[in-house]
Amino acid sequence: MLFTSIIYFLFLVSSLVGYYLLPPRYRNYYLIIVSALFYMYVKPSYLILIIFIIVTNYWIGIQIEKSNRKQKSGFLYLSLFINLGILIFFKYWNFLIENLFQLVGLLGVSNTNSPPFLDIVLPIGLSYYIFQIIGYNIDINRGTIKAETNIFDFSLFVLFFPKLMVGPIERANHFLPQLKKRILFKKENIVEGGKRIVWGLFKKLVVADRISIYHDAVMSTVNQQSGATILFASVLYTFQVYADFSGYTDIALGTARMFGYDLMENFKRPLLAKNVGDFWRRWHISLSSWVSDYIFNPIAFKRRDWGNFGVFYALIISFVVIGIWHGATWNYVLFGIVQALALIYETLTRRARKNIAKKVNTVLYRDISIVLTFTFITFSLIIFQSATFSDALNIMKAMFSNHGKFFFDDPPQLTFMLIGCVMLILCDIQEEFRIFNFSLFSNKNWMIQQIAFSLLLVYILIAGVFDGGEFIYFAF
Amino acid sequence: MASEQIITEINKIFIKILEDNSIILDENTTTDDVAAWDSLNHIQIITAIERHYGIRFELNDLLNFKNVGDLCNGVQKKLQSKK
């Protein structure tokens, strides 16, 4: 069920009505059923998998807590084995098999068997909730939280539908306590949640999907496009990914809010990051903080005797994990390594950069930093969105060497795209730097706010992409 | 050692590693409160503290420190167990 579909809207309204009509103490059970139905709508068999994962980890969590020191790690390893095993199987089987066979071939071992590729479909949201559960188990092992003994609360912790598809990857100490509270009807929840959803719809339908049409058209004919066009499309792509992911996340968070729950923020104006480290504290925060807490910190601390190399070692592993988490290709690995290299560079040059900063005007230094970081991210995303390494190289080569006309599509389409990007970045700039005193969407006067959101909805109707109906034809 | 003294010494270590004289720590200070303190130089700070007191933290404790206060308590515990 796409968050931007009418059927989702109908589902949301009807489940909200049922939710608030029920007495508060039944609301959690109701949510479990609603979430299960939501997940089943995508594919009924997914539900069996997630129930298995819930039940096993519920039991393991309790065992970890009960056990003595030695047994604790035993149960933790068991949970890692099961959870990671499931994730690796669904996500990386074909990738691993392919590379294993290639490696075997390289080593000169003759092999006449054909690789046992499987036609596996990755269940929606698996990467998100598996990581969430692993975090839960590790937290119990560390003693930072207590195992959840109520199977229903634990089920809802995993199954809560707004975060099923694209996260955020929740933490036990953030989300579990909320499940224990009684949810009462508060109109602010409905209103604030609704506003957030509208904003998310704007980002996804008006900004992301519109740029996507142009970007796809350029990249599918990249060899015929001029360098300027490719550069322009790549810059827009950065906005597209941001709008797409953060927009979808907004809808998730807005929905959760309408049910009275507070999911963690996943984005903090990442396009305004001043350096790559800063970027990763603002982008996909639930994932990067997860990796930081459960992979980077443990490794970095364990290797603290290696000095800087310990940190670099931890960084590379962490970002390769972040890369691969997105998918099973070498491109994602490369993406991760590139991020790690950038961070290593920043660590090594911190003092030098600080000295430069002292000599230069603060605002100028800040703005240049933002632009440089944005440029780095744009180039990283070229690797990220390419199917293969050679595609990425091809695109970059074409960017610097192709000549030709600048294709920016119809002025109307270009206008739509630019207006979307400008609105998005202006809102972020306002939130980050507080340039204006006046705000439309958070204005204290309820009438102004209402009009602002009405107009936003109207603009979504005018400029949103409701299907693939927009057609770019290359009439040469 | 009294916790005041520990905080003062740790403060000095922070200032030295982060190269910022304006840092003033208290029990509730976290990474959000100190601009230059991030996960990268956190390691350097920890190793500097360990070297200064001649102690070695457990991995589990390190991962559970939420603020400077926790850090100080950790130092104190290690010092006491040395005795």
Added chain:
Amino acid sequence: MKWINVKENRSGFQFLLKSFFFVAGLFVFDYSIGSLLKYLYFKQNSGPLYEITYSIDSTKADLLIIGSSTAHHDYHPSPFQNRLGVSYYNTSNDGTSLLYHYAVLKSILKRYSPKIVILGFDIGEFKSDQKSYDRLSALLPYYQNHSELRPIIELRSEFEKIKLLSKIYPFNSTIFSVFIRNPYFTGYNLKRKADDNGYVPLNRFDNEPMEIDVPDLKFDPDSNKIDFFKSFIKDCKLSNVDLYIVISPRFIKYPVKDPSVELAKEISDRYNVPFYNYSRDTLFLKHNEYFADRVHLNDNGAKVFSNMIIDRILQNEQKNSVSKKNSWSADSDKK
């Protein structure tokens, strides 16, 4: 106790009032902006959106071309006007499918019966493809005034009727085209090469492989498209329209026998409709002087191809008039 209830009631009432205000505001904005967009949309007098309006609402040409981008660029008006002495209009629209073509026919036949209709049929025309339904969005502005188009437009999705409650929705994405092409604002016809009665000439040659060149592994036909194809033929017959179904020439031979083409030929033969397949015609294959890219003719190629089609139309008309003469004489004999 009472006074707490009063407070709660008041804030509950306020909430309802504010919600009502919000919904009313939305309705007002939607209605007013939608009406403005509609007004501006139909005030256009040039450009691709205007061409759709002209095709559906206005044209009374004797000979119509209906099809997708191939038909758009492959049929030059002059030969038709000069040799057949008919008025010509090319209603083709890029990226459209039979679903759209049938809709155009329906709107035409509601207004008048053209003498001749040439339907451009593409290889793989019957394939199931979501894009064919998405592209029907070009017809949304005509939903309100054209009852004959409504069932086709509603094929887009089960919720299309709900979406059409909004007055803005039909004009989704057209706002800037409408402003920029509007004579009140700039009076200027952008980017698109000037069209000549709906025909758009192409001039460059490009040999890059195109997506539509790749055959699918299995034939997964869309029953709507096949039904519409049959209805297209039947409706033309009922309105006494001479229908010709033509597949345009290609630069490079399509590698396999296309099941859509086979099926279309079978149906056309069954209904006695002329079906001309030029996709493998050697006069055009590998002749880059006639092509703008692998599947679209350039201006020269269009002239050559149009003349060839006209030859066949003339032949066909002669054959028909001979058989008509024969039947008249048979009838007069009967008298």
